[in-house]
Amino acid sequence: MSSSKPTTSDSEWKYRPASHQSRPWTNQSRPTTARPQTAASTRHEGSYVIALLEGRGVSREVGIAALDKDTGKVMLVQVADCQTYVKTLHQMHLHTPCLILVPDTFLSAPDAALAPSGKRSVSTSLLIEYIGEEFPGVQVESVGRRYWNDSCGLEFILQLCVEDDERAGTILAVSNKYYTLSAACALFKYAESGMNVRFAAASLRIRYVPVDGTMMVDPDTARNLELVGNMTSKRSQHSLFGTLNHTHTAMASRLLRVNILSPITVQQSIDARLDVVQEFINTEDRFTNVRDALKTLNKMDFDKLILASSETRARLSQVLNLRSVVKNLPLLRNALAGSRSQLLVIVHDMLADERLDEIEALVSANLNDDCVPAKVIQGGVGAVNARVYAVKANCNRLLDVARETYKENVGDIYQLSRTVSEEHSLPLTLVYKESGFVFALKKADLDGELPKGFLNVTFTKGRWMFTSMELKKMNARMKDALDETMLLSDKIIQDLVAGIVALIGALYKASEAVALVDMLWSFAHASISKCHFRVDQFTGTLAIKSGRHPIMETLYHAGTLVSNDVYCDDSSSFQIIQGPNMSGKSTYLRQIGLLTVMAMCGCFVPAEYASFRIHDAILTRLSNDDDMEKNLSTFASEMTTSAMILGLATQKSLVLVDELGRGTSPREGVGISHAIAEGLLELKSFVFFATHFHEITITLSRRPTIVNLHLSVQRARQSSSNFGLTFQYKIRDGISDEISHYGLELARLADLPADVLTEGKRVAEHLAALQTRHETESESSKIALRRKALLRLRTQLTQALEHSALPDRELLAYLGRFQADIAKAFLPSYKDSLD
Numbered sequence: 087m088s089s090s091k092p093t094t095s096d097s098e099w100k101y102r103p104a105s106h107q108s109r110p111w112t113n114q115s116r117p118t119t120a121r122p123q124t125a126a127s128t129r130h131e132g133s134y135v136i137a138l139l140e141g142r143g144v145s146r147e148v149g150i151a152a153l154d155k156d157t158g159k160v161m162l163v164q165v166a167d168c169q170t171y172v173k174t175l176h177q178m179h180l181h182t183p184c185l186i187l188v189p190d191t192f193l194s195a196p197d198a199a200l201a202p203s204g205k206r207s208v209s210t211s212l213l214i215e216y217i218g219e220e221f222p223g224v225q226v227e228s229v230g231r232r233y234w235n236d237s238c239g240l241e242f243i244l245q246l247c248v249e250d251d252e253r254a255g256t257i258l259a260v261s262n263k264y265y266t267l268s269a270a271c272a273l274f275k276y277a278e279s280g281m282n283v284r285f286a287a288a289s290l291r292i293r294y295v296p297v298d299g300t301m302m303v304d305p306d307t308a309r310n311l312e313l314v315g316n317m318t319s320k321r322s323q324h325s326l327f328g329t330l331n332h333t334h335t336a337m338a339s340r341l342l343r344v345n346i347l348s349p350i351t352v353q354q355s356i357d358a359r360l361d362v363v364q365e366f367i368n369t370e371d372r373f374t375n376v377r378d379a380l381k382t383l384n385k386m387d388f389d390k391l392i393l394a395s396s397e398t399r400a401r402l403s404q405v406l407n408l409r410s411v412v413k414n415l416p417l418l419r420n421a422l423a424g425s426r427s428q429l430l431v432i433v434h435d436m437l438a439d440e441r442l443d444e445i446e447a448l449v450s451a452n453l454n455d456d457c458v459p460a461k462v463i464q465g466g467v468g469a470v471n472a473r474v475y476a477v478k479a480n481c482n483r484l485l486d487v488a489r490e491t492y493k494e495n496v497g498d499i500y501q502l503s504r505t506v507s508e509e510h511s512l513p514l515t516l517v518y519k520e521s522g523f524v525f526a527l528k529k530a531d532l533d534g535e536l537p538k539g540f541l542n543v544t545f546t547k548g549r550w551m552f553t554s555m556e557l558k559k560m561n562a563r564m565k566d567a568l569d570e571t572m573l574l575s576d577k578i579i580q581d582l583v584a585g586i587v588a589l590i591g592a593l594y595k596a597s598e599a600v601a602l603v604d605m606l607w608s609f610a611h612a613s614i615s616k617c618h619f620r621v622d623q624f625t626g627t628l629a630i631k632s633g634r635h636p637i638m639e640t641l642y643h644a645g646t647l648v649s650n651d652v653y654c655d656d657s658s659s660f661q662i663i664q665g666p667n668m669s670g671k672s673t674y675l676r677q678i679g680l681l682t683v684m685a686m687c688g689c690f691v692p693a694e695y696a697s698f699r700i701h702d703a704i705l706t707r708l709s710n711d712d713d714m715e716k717n718l719s720t721f722a723s724e725m726t727t728s729a730m731i732l733g734l735a736t737q738k739s740l741v742l743v744d745e746l747g748r749g750t751s752p753r754e755g756v757g758i759s760h761a762i763a764e765g766l767l768e769l770k771s772f773v774f775f776a777t778h779f780h781e782i783t784i785t786l787s788r789r790p791t792i793v794n795l796h797l798s799v800q801r802a803r804q805s806s807s808n809f810g811l812t813f814q815y816k817i818r819d820g821i822s823d824e825i826s827h828y829g830l831e832l833a834r835l836a837d838l839p840a841d842v843l844t845e846g847k848r849v850a851e852h853l854a855a856l857q858t859r860h861e862t863e864s865e866s867s868k869i870a871l872r873r874k875a876l877l878r879l880r881t882q883l884t885q886a887l888e889h890s891a892l893p894d895r896e897l898l899a900y901l902g903r904f905q906a907d908i909a910k911a912f913l914p915s916y917k918d919s920l921d
């Protein structure tokens with residue numbers, strides 16, 4: 087590709103090798119700052135190179151520029167973040183990084199005393215510390231601060247951004263984003279000098295991603311709700327992504343992932359998507375025709391076709407794949423013809439772009455029709471021939487001649503093989519290797535030793551391989567002809583690519599259109615197979631009738647999963663959920679979160695009726711005991727997440743809290759849970775608060791928006807001393823009936839040895855008896871205190887009466903004052919002791 091024009095001189099640019107500047111963020115180098123490990127702790131297989139610049143101001147502005155090195159897509163983001171940098175990390179998760187670039191001022195020089203090896207640089211930024219925790223194993227490299235230049239960044243964008251409908255909008259959106267532009271500058275400079283990639287002018291799809299059009303799902307939440315991958319495996323199908331992903335193309339699968347991690351908040355767009363899903367479900371023909379058309383695209387990744395490759399073989403392969411795509415797109419266009427939903431009409435028009443036909447015509451004019459990409463990818467002489475004959479005859483006279491020479495040379499080699507075979511009476515065959523042809527002979531076909539005169543004899547996989555002087559000479563001639571053919575073919579293909587790049591905008595549009603249709607078809611497929619229903623409306627109320635957990639329902643036999651209702655509005659915004667262990671509290675909370683994410687992606691939900699509120703963020707504190715990587719105490723982790731939630735939540739947020747305060751003593755746990763609940767009540771978010779602390783229902787009982795719910799459990803007497811618990815997993819109104827010692831009942835279910843259970847029961851009963859005695863004793867001491875005080879009062883009154891020389895009226899007044907004094911001195915403490 088032709089070179090872009092950098093605005094900072096190349097000689098100035100110094101790419102710093104990873105060994106000195108990068109920091110492999112290992113456990114030892116982790117900072118002490120408390121922060122929980124989150125979603126993609128182990129996920130670092132991204133393809134994005136992300137440049138990141140943080141402002142020094144109080145507002146913590148962060149500019150992000152991310153380049154997908156596989157597809158050439160560039161995302162620009164600028165966020166105003168908080169102390170935990172949750173928004174920045176969220177954006178980074180959407181564009182999973184394989185390399186992170188930061189200004190060198192973020193990483194100070196290696197501290198010789200701390201790191202005698204001199205290789206570990208020390209972070210001076212909290213954000214970098216968090217990134218290290220969030221993306222362990224992902225390389226963080228520093229780039230000289232002077233390469234973070236906003237005007238240079240804008241110049242790069244103006245030069246590289248593809249000429250399409252969104253170009254003007256992108257440029258307008260980024261023009262005042264100082265941090266993003268600076269990050270873009272560093273990113274493109276790094277691509278040129280560090281990665282040795284040069285992009286052609288107007289060849290990159292550069293987009294500004296507005297953060298306010300999407301719901302924020304912080305990385306902890308993504309992991310705990312199992313949005314993409316689950317606790318056991320990041321690739322597991324038992325995640326929301328796995329459940330909904332029936333896509334046919336790689337772009338659609340990427341779009342689905344981004345949507346699940348960052349659902350849209352524009353109601354019009356959600357409604358438009360729902361209309362499409364509805365149309366697919368209602369119109370069987372459209373559903374099957376679209377599926378068949380998508381199948382012809384055969385897991386194709388348009389975005390990768392668009393990125394020009396510097397390697398000849400890959401370039402040819404891309405062009406051939408591209409031809410197959412543009413040939414098959416009309417099938418999808420026809421499948422969408424006559425659609426009713428507005429979005430499908432738009433997609434249909436996008437696919438009707440004349441430039442796509444021009445691309446097809448260009449490729450067909452230059453390349454042979456029977457040349458298929460698969461041959462190019464496979465090895466052997468078949469692959470070489472596919473490349474040699476890819477370009478049509480008569481495009482270039484010199485190429486035709488070179489190909490004729492190549493053909494003759496190969497013919498000569500086959501003739502030589504036949505002659506040698508006859509001469510030695512051996513069934514020789516020819517095998518093509520990187521260095522040219524060699525003779526091959528099966529071990530079973532050789533009786534005795536190989537005849538003299540053969541060179542480079544080797545034995546692999548049951549075959550003798552060897553060559554001869556004559557064959558070597560012929561290979562050399564054939565190679566010359568082959569090189570010339572490749573050179574001339576490549577020139578034609580390069581010209582072809584340059585012609586295609588001029589029309590690339592249409593392909594970008596087509597890529598987005600196909601991804602969207604494919605994703606919505608996938609939603610329709612999931613809805614049909616799992617009987618999901620349309621979200622009836624988006625209002626201020628969250629109301630779900632008979633909702634099911636979307637991931638669990640793929641694992642459970644029909645009818646075994648218990649459905650549950652949800653109702654939450656401004657007057658009942660804080661819902662306390664109680665119930666014994668394993669009664670289904672966490673499942674209920676997760677179900678609410680998952681259905682909300684599904685609805686906001688424009689997907690139908692597993693419920694009989696559903697109405698949602700559009701949330702700006704979903705924030706969770708969900709217990710996750712399976713996380714063995716957690717390097718913080720449960721309590722520290724709880725408090726950090728709670729602080730984040732209180733800092734980010736607004737009236738429009740959805741907050742899910744599960745068993746807060748279990749990391750400390752029960753009394754403090756109640757106190758902290760109460761205080762955090764108060765904070766959330768002030769914010770007026772929709773809160774679902776599962777807790778074991780019954781006291782919370784009392785301490786918060788005066789708040790008008792509190793609703794108490796519990797998950798029902800039946801306790802049946804099995805014998806005189808033995809009880810059994812039956813979980814019904816059904817949400818019910820009100821506070822649950824106290825079930826004492828249910829922990830012991832559950833322990834019995836877990837087959838704990840009988841003597842352990844007996845001892846547990848004994849200690850529990852003993853503690854309960856102690857508690858009762860303590861309470862009784864404290865009550866009797868209060869009575870004793872009262873009695874003592876009354877006795878004192880009586881004695882003093884008697885003495886006063888005896889020694890008084892006052893007349894009756896004055897005596898009465900004196901007694902009144904005395905009584906008031908006594909009451910004042912005694913009653914407050916008396917009142918406190920009663921409290």
Ligand SMILES: Nc1ncnc2c1ncn2[C@@H]1O[C@H](COP(=O)(O)OP(=O)(O)OP(=O)(O)O)[C@@H](O)[C@H]1O
Nearest residue numbers: 646647648649666667668669670671672673674815
């Ligand atoms: N709606 C449901 N239908 C069927 N089974 C369910 C349902 N909800 C929960 N379960 C089953 O109960 C198990 C425990 O559920 P869950 O973890 O939600 O309980 P919990 O009350 O949060 O427990 P703990 O307090 O110990 O964390 C789940 O693993 C699942 O097998």
